[in-house]
Amino acid sequence: DVKVTQSSRYLVKRTGEKVFLECVQDMDHENMFWYRQDPGLGLRLIYFSYDVKMKEKGDIPEGYSVSREKKERFSLILESASTNQTSMYLCASSLSVEAFFGQGTRLTVV
């Protein structure tokens, strides 16, 4: 079974903190994605990566950056967390068409 693992299920951070959300997949997938999910808005793409060291902005990249130093790991970085970044964050990976999702990280910024 493909496994996509996010490092934390729940996270509480203070405004202004630098926050790292980690995602690891174990199936050698080339494509990895970070989404945030908010009530009434569904999942929105923040960033995606189709290879090591490659990254592309999604629909809502402002306030975020990403890092893909190794194929299996895709990190989402909040340089200075703000309360409007309180959300559920979901990582996904895919080889071609089918996507596999992590369990999600519920981030609260206070």
Place this chain on the structure above:
Amino acid sequence: KNEVEQSPQNLTAQEGEFITINCSYSVGISALHWLQQHPGGGIVSLFMLSSGKKKHGRLIATINIQEKHSSLHITASHPRDSAVYICAVRGTYKYIFGTGTRLKVLA
């Protein structure tokens, strides 16, 4: 207008009822997914469709490419089916998601 529209947004059913959730999209796609999200957040892929119909247990998914429409059916619904069901379409690089249908099945 959203590129992927789901209906209904919320649905409450009695145990045993037949349930249908609909998804319409307005973009060209290579595949359509039906996803299930339980409380707590984790998402599971139920089906991936590019044409026709798929069945898994009590779940059936259909897609009509010409009409740009897909349906997810649940037969003999059970309280454990209570979840959010999300339709997602795959474009060139990325997925576009519907806002989900929140299903509650009462015992």
